[in-house]
Amino acid sequence: MSFFLETLLGGLMSGMLYSLVALGFVLIYKASGVFNFAQGAMVLFAALSMARFSEWIPEWLGMDNLFVANVLAFVVSIVVMFAVAWLVERLVLRHLVNQEAATLLMATLGIAYFLDGVGQAIFGSDIYKIDVGMPKEPVMVLESVFDGGILINKEDFVAAFISAMLVLALTIFFQKTATGRALRAVADDHQAAQSIGIPLDRIWVIVWCVAGITALVAGVIWGSKLGAQFSLSTVALRALPVVILGGLTSVPGAILGGLIIGVGEKLSEVYLGHYVGGGIEIWFAYMLALVFLLFRPQGLFGEKIIDRV
Amino acid sequence: MFYRENGQFKTSYKADQQIFPIPQDRWVILAIVVFAFVGIPLLVDEYLFRAILIPFLILSLAALGVNILVGYCGQITLGAGAFMAVGAYASYNFLIRVSGMPALAAILLGGLTAAAVGIVFGAPSLRVRGLYLAVATLAAQFFWDWAFLRIKWFTNDSSSGSVSVADIELFGWTISTPTDKYLFCLGILVLFSLMAKNLVRGSIGRQWMAIRDMDVAATVIGIRPMYAKLSAFAVSSFYVGVAGALWGMVHLGSWEPAAFSIDRSFQLLFMVIIGGMGAIAGSFFGAAFIVILPIFLNQMLPLVGSLFGLEVSIALVSHVEIMVFGALIVFFLIVEPHGIARLWSTGREKLRLWPFPH
Numbered sequence: 001m002s003f004f005l006e007t008l009l010g011g012l013m014s015g016m017l018y019s020l021v022a023l024g025f026v027l028i029y030k031a032s033g034v035f036n037f038a039q040g041a042m043v044l045f046a047a048l049s050m051a052r053f054s055e056w057i058p059e060w061l062g063m064d065n066l067f068v069a070n071v072l073a074f075v076v077s078i079v080v081m082f083a084v085a086w087l088v089e090r091l092v093l094r095h096l097v098n099q100e101a102a103t104l105l106m107a108t109l110g111i112a113y114f115l116d117g118v119g120q121a122i123f124g125s126d127i128y129k130i131d132v133g134m135p136k137e138p139v140m141v142l143e144s145v146f147d148g149g150i151l152i153n154k155e156d157f158v159a160a161f162i163s164a165m166l167v168l169a170l171t172i173f174f175q176k177t178a179t180g181r182a183l184r185a186v187a188d189d190h191q192a193a194q195s196i197g198i199p200l201d202r203i204w205v206i207v208w209c210v211a212g213i214t215a216l217v218a219g220v221i222w223g224s225k226l227g228a229q230f231s232l233s234t235v236a237l238r239a240l241p242v243v244i245l246g247g248l249t250s251v252p253g254a255i256l257g258g259l260i261i262g263v264g265e266k267l268s269e270v271y272l273g274h275y276v277g278g279g280i281e282i283w284f285a286y287m288l289a290l291v292f293l294l295f296r297p298q299g300l301f302g303e304k305i306i307d308r309v
Numbered sequence: 310m311f312y313r314e315n316g317q318f319k320t321s322y323k324a325d326q327q328i329f330p331i332p333q334d335r336w337v338i339l340a341i342v343v344f345a346f347v348g349i350p351l352l353v354d355e356y357l358f359r360a361i362l363i364p365f366l367i368l369s370l371a372a373l374g375v376n377i378l379v380g381y382c383g384q385i386t387l388g389a390g391a392f393m394a395v396g397a398y399a400s401y402n403f404l405i406r407v408s409g410m411p412a413l414a415a416i417l418l419g420g421l422t423a424a425a426v427g428i429v430f431g432a433p434s435l436r437v438r439g440l441y442l443a444v445a446t447l448a449a450q451f452f453w454d455w456a457f458l459r460i461k462w463f464t465n466d467s468s469s470g471s472v473s474v475a476d477i478e479l480f481g482w483t484i485s486t487p488t489d490k491y492l493f494c495l496g497i498l499v500l501f502s503l504m505a506k507n508l509v510r511g512s513i514g515r516q517w518m519a520i521r522d523m524d525v526a527a528t529v530i531g532i533r534p535m536y537a538k539l540s541a542f543a544v545s546s547f548y549v550g551v552a553g554a555l556w557g558m559v560h561l562g563s564w565e566p567a568a569f570s571i572d573r574s575f576q577l578l579f580m581v582i583i584g585g586m587g588a589i590a591g592s593f594f595g596a597a598f599i600v601i602l603p604i605f606l607n608q609m610l611p612l613v614g615s616l617f618g619l620e621v622s623i624a625l626v627s628h629v630e631i632m633v634f635g636a637l638i639v640f641f642l643i644v645e646p647h648g649i650a651r652l653w654s655t656g657r658e659k660l661r662l663w664p665f666p667h
Contacts, residue, residue: 035440095643101440102385103646106582109575110638117632121625237447237571244444283455286448290433293445297437 006152007266013156015262016163020218021239022246022254023170024211029248030187031207034093035101037108040236041115042212044228045084047219048119049077051128051228070132074220081212084115089205116233125230130223159221166217167255170210174251183207187249238282241289247302256300257289264288312660328506345495350488358487365600366494367555372580372592373505374548379578380586381509382541383521384434384442388449389549390573391430394566395453396423396550397557398463401472404558405465412477416554423550424543431542435535438524450571457566473563490559497555501548506589508544517541518587549577583641585650594649602637606630 021043028036054073058064088111096107174180185193186203194200222232242261246253268284298304312333319325329335353362375389400419404410430449434442457463464472476485484493508514516537519527528534557564576599584595610626610633645652659666 035443092639092643096646099642099646102379102578102582102586103642105385105440105443106579107639107642109579110635110642113631113635114639115635117628117630117635121628121632125624125628240444240447244441248440279455279459283448283451286445286451290445290448293433293437293441297441299441 007270008263009152010156011263011266012259013153013160013262014266015242015259016160016255017218017221017258018239018242018262019246019255019258020163020166020214020221021235022242022258023167023251024214024218025236025239025243026246026248026251026254027170027207027211027214029243030251031183032093032186032204033101033190034104034108035248036211037105037236038088038112038115039211039215039239040233041112041119042081042084042215043219043222043235044230044233045115045119045219046077046081046212046216047130047223047228047232048123048128049080050074050216050220051130051223052123053077054130055128066131074216077216078213081216082209085208085212086205088208089201093204094201112233116230120230127227127229128223130220130228132220132224155225159225162217162221166214167251170214171251173210179206238285241285244299245289245292247299249303250299250301253299253301261285261288312657312663314661328510342499346492350492355487358491360604361600363487363490363494363560365596366491366498367552367560368577368580368600369593369596370494370498370501370555371549371552371577372584372596373502373589374545374550374552375577376581376584376586376589376592377505377509377517377548378541378545379581380588380591381514381521382517382538382545383524384431384538384541385439385578386446386545387443387571387574387578388430388446389577390569390571391450391453392423392427392546392549393553393556393573394457394569395426395546396420396553397564397569398457398472399423399550400554400558401474402463402465404474404477411479412558413479416551416558419554420547420551423553424547427542427546427550428539431539431546434538434542447571450574454566454570469565471563471565472557474558476562477558484559494555494559497551501551502589505548509589513537513540521587579638583638583648585648585653588648588650590653591648591650594653598649602634603630606633 021039024039024042025036028034028039050073053076054069057072057076058069063069092107092111096104099107174184182193182198182203183206185196185198186200190200193203218235219228219232222235226232239258242254242257245261246255246257265281265285268288269281272280272284292300296302312331314331314333317332319330324330329338349362371389371393374392375386378384378386396419398419399422400415403418404412404415407415426449430446433445437445461467476483478484479493482489484490509517516527516532517540519530519532520534520537520541524534527537553569557568561568580595580599581592582595583598584593585591607626607630610629
């Protein structure tokens with residue numbers, strides 16, 4: 001029983017991290033109808049920028065306060081991600097308005113290649129450490145309830161907490177601020193939003209900036225777990241089933257989808273994996289999403305697709 | 310002046326409906342095919358065969374398959390690499406497990422296996438659409454990546470998942486030199502292109518296009534979506550599977566699952582979109598672009614670097630290469646979202662009127 005709970009908790013926490021990446025997809029898709037394959041590359045780019053600036057800034061300024069260096073690096077990385085967002089809107093999306101979904105998808109794939117290349121050309125292609133002081137040692141909890149207690153990775157716990165906070169902040173941003181309302185209006189109907197005076201260009205820059213910030217947070221958390229390295233860009237591929245399971249247009253869907261996928265992956269790996277030789281995590285998530293899709297083709301919380309001839 | 314169709318009158322439906330109704334087109338295409346069969350083997354050296362021409366032919370065939378599904382039937386797929394892998398490993402297994410199996414039959418059976426697998430993984434398309442389907446097809450990619458790595462039966466119990474085959478033989482003709490391989494692949498490509506062209510202008514192709522343009526409307530006028538979509542998946546996977554079998558057994562000789570990774574799937578989709586969706590010729594243009602571009606960049610970048618007095622390291626070259634690759638793709642999509650095939654047809658229109666455009 002305690003082993004099951006341990007796996008379950010581990011799944012929930014890694015699911016939280018998936019939803020963090022999935023959020024980036026959903027935000028951009030909602031506001032601009034672009035399925036942003038570059039989200040993974042953005043996570044990698046942000047993580048590399050964070051790792052390298054936190055290394056370079058103390059060198060440049062001649063100080064060795066880890067905390068200040070991290071804060072500065074975080075701020076610089078935010079600026080970098082804003083620049084990326086602005087450039088993407090200015091140079092790519094603006095010219096591709098009203099193109100087919102497949103063309104837009106390919107364009108973001110092109111952006112992904114570009115970002116991968118630029119990131120590694122500027123920041124280097126080794127594995128870099130991101131040290132934001134996340135607690136590493138695991139703890140035992142609930143020892144009084146179960147025999148032997150449950151082993152929890154503190155790092156995962158903090159990460160899950162941070163993701164939850166980010167989701168909360170995003171929800172408040174979307175529900176309460178004027179910009180957030182404008183974003184939702186654009187998501188509902190581009191033309192109607194434009195006709196009441198919402199500037200589409202600016203909204204798209206903003207939404208890419210927000211996606212950039214979620215990519216940065218995801219990059220820092222994943223990066224401090226795994227190190228900032230090229231394989232981070234494949235995190236996006238792990239987060240894709242989350243997005244389609246939850247629905248491409250739904251923020252709560254991304255979160256719930258993340259939790260379902262996280263738990264499903266961990267449980268399947270532990271309880272089914274050894275029958276078929278292990279390593280089934282990566283495709284099991286997709287199969288799980290597929291099964292959900294057969295019942296609800298638009299994802300759990302996606303908007304209902306209505307066909308008109 | 311030369312490309313003019315006035316004065317050419319058709320007197321029968323047959324003449325009007327042939328693939329290239331304009332004689333100039335017919336002759337040029339025929340000349341290209343003859344040149345490809347006779348001229349190129351005399352002119353080209355071994356490196357060019359191995360690095361560019363053979364990959365170009367095989368990937369054109371795969372792109373043709375993807376184009377049938379994406380361009381003609383409108384179902385976006387990100388799992389084409391997996392079907393290449395299925396084709397390659399299936400034909401490998403047919404070849405080694407059935408004694409006396411001819412290589413050509415093994416390759417075609419590999420394609421048929423891929424078609425069957427394609428129908429299974431295409432089944433969600435009946436319910437799921439658009440981007441959801443694109444992501445769902447990734448399931449095929451990851452599942453087969455995993456299966457060929459972990460299930461030892463597929464790879465004849467080789468520990469690393471890598472397999473190798475001897476030179477294949479075709480009616481007493483051993484295909485061993487690059488020229489042989491080139492001719493073999495070219496022959497298959499020409500046959501399959503002809504078949505694809507005839508499929509897409511026949512009844513089934515029209516059904517695919519109706520489904521692509523608006524599936525509800527197509528259903529209303531009596532097209533069965535299940536038959537149309539699944540047949541598109543089957544035909545497409547057959548093409549891609551044969552291409553995979555050729556890639557493994559003819560081009561590589563020995564290969565491992567990584568040869569058909571997700572990058573290959575993306576690459577194939579790039580070919581179709583850059584070449585031109587819903588155009589047979591587009592598959593060739595796209596394949597040429599994607600095959601030649603990285604080689605070109607790889608050769609050019611150190612030269613450009615030395616021009617500015619910079620020593621470019623190998624790592625930097627590879628990074629700048631994918632950077633330029635990505636940027637060029639975006640640039641291309643912006644300049645000509647309908648692909649090179651559209652440029653080609655605009656060019657032809659211009660040529661028809663040249664030199665008196667009014």
